[in-house]
Amino acid sequence: QQQVKQSPQSLIVQKGGISIINCAYENTAFDYFPWYQQFPGKGPALLIAIRPDVSEKKEGRFTISFNKSAKQFSLHIMDSQPGDSATYFCAASGSATNKLIFGTGTLLAVQP
Amino acid sequence: ETGVTQTPRHLVMGMTNKKSLKCEQHLGHNAMYWYKQSAKKPLELMFVYNFKEQTENNSVPSRFSPECPNSSHLFLHLHTLQPEDSALYLCASSQDWFTGANVLTFGAGSRLTVL
Numbered sequence: 001q002q003q004v005k006q007s008p009q010s011l012i013v014q015k016g017g018i019s020i021i022n023c024a025y026e027n028t029a030f031d032y033f034p035w036y037q038q039f040p041g042k043g044p045a046l047l048i049a050i051r052p053d054v055s056e057k058k059e060g061r062f063t064i065s066f067n068k069s070a071k072q073f074s075l076h077i078m079d080s081q082p083g084d085s086a087t088y089f090c091a092a093s094g095s096a097t098n099k100l101i102f103g104t105g106t107l108l109a110v111q112p
Numbered sequence: 113e114t115g116v117t118q119t120p121r122h123l124v125m126g127m128t129n130k131k132s133l134k135c136e137q138h139l140g141h142n143a144m145y146w147y148k149q150s151a152k153k154p155l156e157l158m159f160v161y162n163f164k165e166q167t168e169n170n171s172v173p174s175r176f177s178p179e180c181p182n183s184s185h186l187f188l189h190l191h192t193l194q195p196e197d198s199a200l201y202l203c204a205s206s207q208d209w210f211t212g213a214n215v216l217t218f219g220a221g222s223r224l225t226v227l
Contacts, residue, residue: 003154004154032213036216043202043218043221044202044216045218046215049213049215051213089155093213098209098214100214100216102154102155103154104152104153104154105152
């Protein structure tokens with residue numbers, strides 16, 4: 001119940017393409033869903049986050065889509081660039097538990 | 113460098129050694145965390161300190177011993193580790209521990225190899 005399942009494990013996208021990473025959760029008490037971006041040799045950094053009261057949040061080329069009934073959320077990277085190559089982690093937490101539960105990560109490679 | 117600094121960046125130790133990882137944050141945050149990052153696994157929360165008090169210990173083996181002398185510094189003392197403990201150990205901080213929407217600021221990590 002505390003797991004967040006993330007797919008795919010790795011993703012190769014051509015420059016200018018759309019990268020899509022999916023996550024699913026079971027715990028309906030989760031009410032905060034962030035995405036973290038990690039470059040090689042660096043720690044993860046918050047990229048974008050969403051609450052379940054909205055179905056979509058956009059920040060520049062990055063969009064979170066949220067489907068509360070399906071208990072799924074996804075990260076879309078529009079016009080993917082080589083500089084977006086990194087590992088992306090989805091996560092979830094709830095007011096009942098302050099712990100951030102992370103997915104297993106997706107290694108994204110954007111080819112020039 | 114980010115607001116969270118970890119040293120050393122790389123550490124190789126034998127199973128009988130004793131070593132320590134250090135973390136320092138310059139963000140004025142009140143909560144500090146240790147996470148373990150292993151390939152193809154979710155980030156694993158190990159310990160949480162809030163206002164220098166340990167609030168979480170996720171069933172971590174006693175060969176890992178945390179210490180938080182103040183809100184800016186966090187240590188992870190290591191002794192008699194096993195090869196499966198080889199991983200990237202990440203320190204993070206957040207404003208506090210009480211909100212469900214904690215924004216974590218991570219350090220770059222300490223890469224530990226246990227021989």
